[in-house]
């Protein structure tokens with residue numbers, strides 16, 4: 001017999017996908033789907049058909065399947081309600097090989113482990129200076145999103161993109177405004193975010209043109225892209241678009257992991273104390289935070305380039321595929337007791353960074369930033385605590401990346 005909860009969850013599926021944003025936990029319907037309809041065709045929020053994939057093994061298999069495309073110009077590809085850019089989306093994130101491979105090869109070396117690790121002392125100084133300023137603030141509570149989580153990754157990205165120091169406060173402000181969408185406390189959040197996107201595009205265009213005018217455009221990321229433009233391998237527009245993609249991919253993600261990760265650790269004081277006492281546990285704790293939160297969720301979308309048979313179903317060519325990595329990371333066929341946060345689990349095979357050829361390029365940098373951030377924050381402010389009940393934390397209610405709009409803390 002169907003339980004009342006199961007039918008409520010089934011009824012939820014009649015709504016166009018996606019459902020209202022989850023807070024910390026994924027919608028209960030994901031569990032129902034994994035159990036009852038792991039490859040399920042639904043009507044997406046934009047009215048297109050799409051296939052929800054909810055089991056770990058299926059999500060991983062499809063993300064590695066070359067018949068599954070990231071090309072946003074294929075009509076069946078769904079942006080899940082986000083506005084479709086005119087013409088071809090030149091961001092390599094939403095493209096296939098061979099175009100995509102050009103960018104992976106060109107930018108990949110900037111995220112190589114050795115190069116990223118060399119940034120440790122500089123990031124450590126940045127985190128320490130940010131905490132000095134935090135500690136000097138008179139007011140309590142302090143918003144850790146505004147004064148800690150947001151400025152650190154945008155400063156790191158300004159280094160990677162070669163933003164001159166005198167432009168850094170503009171850059172940090174525009175990056176912050178770009179993320180305003182989904183914040184119910186900012187009445188004009190959508191407009192502000194759209195305006196900041198244009199401003200940032202114009203700014204990255206200016207930086208790109210400055211590089212393009214040089215005979216030797218440099219060996220950093222923009223320099224390498226400028227060389228590719230000069231060689232005719234990529235267009236100027238693709239260079240600018242990729243600069244903005246890098247910014248969005250690296251800023252909001254790390255900022256949201258910082259804020260949500262801090263909130264989760266503060267809600268598990270025993271595990272936090274253990275992590276502080278045994279530093280070797282920190283790397284595994286960060287992997288568990290990544291799995292448990294799976295903040296980059298509804299960005300991972302695909303479309304079938306051919307008919308694809310999986311788990312007894314055929315996904316027809318041209319239809320959208322939504323591999324739900326948040327659901328996969330909470331699949332009890334893969335992880336025992338998956339809804340429990342446990343730093344000892346230290347999962348190395350989670351799908352929070354995606355899987356396959358588009359797997360997150362910035363993961364060594366993200367891991368390094370989070371390592372320094374959590375170590376330093378909890379060491380330097382040992383009695384840090386939430387200044388509100390956990391259930392009152394302001395979760396983003398409409399944004400493709402889960403996060404908090406604020407994190408009031410005190411000490």
Ligand code: HEM
Pocket residue numbers: 070092093094104245246247249250251253254257295296299300301351352353354355357358359360361362363365366
């Ligand atoms: C904890 C923080 C982060 C999380 C959870 C995260 C998650 C992800 C995920 C799930 C994808 C795959 C998207 C897909 O398959 O369609 C991705 C791609 C990407 N990420 Fe991250 N990311 C993080 C931090 C960063 C950072 C710091 C950077 C550096 C700028 C970065 C750069 C990128 C890029 C460039 C891609 C596109 C890769 C491609 O299409 O080949 N990410 N990220």
